[in-house]
Amino acid sequence: MDEDFGVYAVLGLNNPPQRLLCANGSNRTSVVVPPNARQVVLFTNGPWGERICVNAELNDVDRIPITIGKLTPYNKCLSWEQWEEETWTDGVTLNISLVGGYLCTTTPSAVPGVKGKKKRLRTEGEEEEALWRMGEEENICPNRSPEKGMPQRKVRGHAKEGHKLFAIGGDNAKGTANTVEDVKGNVGKRPLQNANRKSGSTKMITQTAPLVNPSARWGQTLCPIDDQTAILIGGQGVRMQFCKDPMWKLCTEDMSWVAAETLAEGPTPEARIGHTVTYDPDSRKIFVFGGSKNKKWFNDVHILDTQSWKWSLVEAQGEVPPLAYHSCSLFRGELFVLGGVFPCPGAEPDGCSQSLYIFDPHLAIWYQPIVTGDAPPPRSGHSACVMQERKIYVFGGWDTPVCYNDMYMLDLGLMEFSVVKTTGKAPSPRSWHGSAVVSDTKFMIHGGYNGHNALNDTFIFDTDRNSWTEVCHPQLSLPRAGHSITTMDTTRRDCHNCYVEEEEEVGEEAKGCVSRTLIMFGGGDNEGKFYSDLTTIAVEELLDRI
Numbered sequence: 001m002d003e004d005f006g007v008y009a010v011l012g013l014n015n016p017p018q019r020l021l022c023a024n025g026s027n028r029t030s031v032v033v034p035p036n037a038r039q040v041v042l043f044t045n046g047p048w049g050e051r052i053c054v055n056a057e058l059n060d061v062d063r064i065p066i067t068i069g070k071l072t073p074y075n076k077c078l079s080w081e082q083w084e085e086e087t088w089t090d091g092v093t094l095n096i097s098l099v100g101g102y103l104c105t106t107t108p109s110a111v112p113g114v115k116g117k118k119k120r121l122r123t124e125g126e127e128e129e130a131l132w133r134m135g136e137e138e139n140i141c142p143n144r145s146p147e148k149g150m151p152q153r154k155v156r157g158h159a160k161e162g163h164k165l166f167a168i169g170g171d172n173a174k175g176t177a178n179t180v181e182d183v184k185g186n187v188g189k190r191p192l193q194n195a196n197r198k199s200g201s202t203k204m205i206t207q208t209a210p211l212v213n214p215s216a217r218w219g220q221t222l223c224p225i226d227d228q229t230a231i232l233i234g235g236q237g238v239r240m241q242f243c244k245d246p247m248w249k250l251c252t253e254d255m256s257w258v259a260a261e262t263l264a265e266g267p268t269p270e271a272r273i274g275h276t277v278t279y280d281p282d283s284r285k286i287f288v289f290g291g292s293k294n295k296k297w298f299n300d301v302h303i304l305d306t307q308s309w310k311w312s313l314v315e316a317q318g319e320v321p322p323l324a325y326h327s328c329s330l331f332r333g334e335l336f337v338l339g340g341v342f343p344c345p346g347a348e349p350d351g352c353s354q355s356l357y358i359f360d361p362h363l364a365i366w367y368q369p370i371v372t373g374d375a376p377p378p379r380s381g382h383s384a385c386v387m388q389e390r391k392i393y394v395f396g397g398w399d400t401p402v403c404y405n406d407m408y409m410l411d412l413g414l415m416e417f418s419v420v421k422t423t424g425k426a427p428s429p430r431s432w433h434g435s436a437v438v439s440d441t442k443f444m445i446h447g448g449y450n451g452h453n454a455l456n457d458t459f460i461f462d463t464d465r466n467s468w469t470e471v472c473h474p475q476l477s478l479p480r481a482g483h484s485i486t487t488m489d490t491t492r493r494d495c496h497n498c499y500v501e502e503e504e505e506v507g508e509e510a511k512g513c514v515s516r517t518l519i520m521f522g523g524g525d526n527e528g529k530f531y532s533d534l535t536t537i538a539v540e541e542l543l544d545r546i
Helices: 124-137 539-543
Strands: 006-011 018-022 028-032 039-045 053-059 065-071 077-081 093-099 221-226 229-233 247-251 256-259 276-280 285-289 301-305 310-313 327-331 334-338 356-360 365-367 383-387 391-395 407-411 416-419 434-437 442-449 454-462 467-471 484-492 513-521 534-538
Touching: 006 093, 018 028, 018 093, 039 053, 039 065, 039 093, 065 077, 221 276, 221 484, 229 484, 276 327, 285 334, 327 383, 327 391, 334 391, 383 434, 383 442, 513 539, 534 539
Parallel strands: 434 484
Antiparallel strands: 006 018, 006 039, 028 093, 039 077, 053 065, 053 093, 221 229, 229 247, 247 256, 276 285, 285 301, 301 310, 327 334, 334 356, 356 365, 383 391, 391 407, 407 416, 434 442, 442 454, 454 467, 484 513, 513 534
């Protein structure tokens, strides 16, 4: 029966499960986590019916979210451990809210066996103020300091002071090492502002209006799966929070977004940044690999079958380390993973890899190939573009304190690395830039981070001539890093050169013509802003500026 549905929590290993929400009660509540509890498990039991999801937050004593999560009909359990969260203190509160199914009509009842005050429900005016605050702080970079705010590679041993920001060396054209400056600051401790306050209303909000666009973020991936669709996965926003809306579907016919987290069955990947998402058009599957979340590192492989819309977690053989900010390229149905950050126990900072790992989806096995030639030095935050289905071009990246602007090429036939000697004005050293293939022989580099500032310049590399050319476009003028860039075929409805030639189609409205389009989403500017904008540019228009 529908009345049997409930949301339960286990607060510590020595406490029994407690029901927090039931079918006929409130759709949100709060509970204090006992000081001796070092683990929290949240799960549901019973039929979901029309219910959509359960949003969950662990908040500290200042009501600042420590970590977030979401239960869905396909992902019915969440767990947190104190040692995985840097800011977990003794004053932790678990806040949960149910979306869909029924409305909030009563005050949440107390949870037996747990002491402490419950957080009261907000009035309509307070809810609106909270939403306004969220909008104001949406564009704060996760590792915000008094000076700079761009997220940096994780440094161990500074949980009490807040993360440090690296200064990796700016415009050194040869990518040589520079002095590292450590900038200290509290993470996300900006005072809330009192504005747009309403008073006198006591009407309860039933549920927050659903988002129509992805929230602002960096470190996400945007992956095309066909001519009309791209999938957005992951990312991190304000106060180092992992996005509550981690998965979206972009419909390129009208450039509209559809929230997609609950569209697919099976275990969805845990929230993360610095991961890669790769689509195989032959199998029509998406492969999500690696990434990180706070102190947790991933080397798992999640597969989304875009025909059945089901997630699966691969039990792979072979060994691959946990990696983040690596590159992943598809060649003949296999995934080529290069570089990235990996955790080094006891070391500061964590290490960068120069190794190449290959994942074979058919055998579900990882292996390291024999590679010859001059391999690139260890790095992360670099880009890799597959050109003409036989070469991978690797550009940029960093490994403290060096920031690179060099170019390497992996010949996939010979499995041989070589240094690419380029001509023309090369991009300055950078990492976390955007890259995309724009023709059979050209790829593009845009933006990135040089250790001090986010960049806004754009370069196109010609693989036939091994030459760089800088281009300018008004839609690429904002500095940003950690953004997503891809190219895909889209249908242009306003094309006047497209005519219907088939006799049986004469008189019908022209269907438009297909053109190659550059699509860019998200990122941050290192000055306290995250972006949620979607930019589209005709590739032909960009190439005309060379």
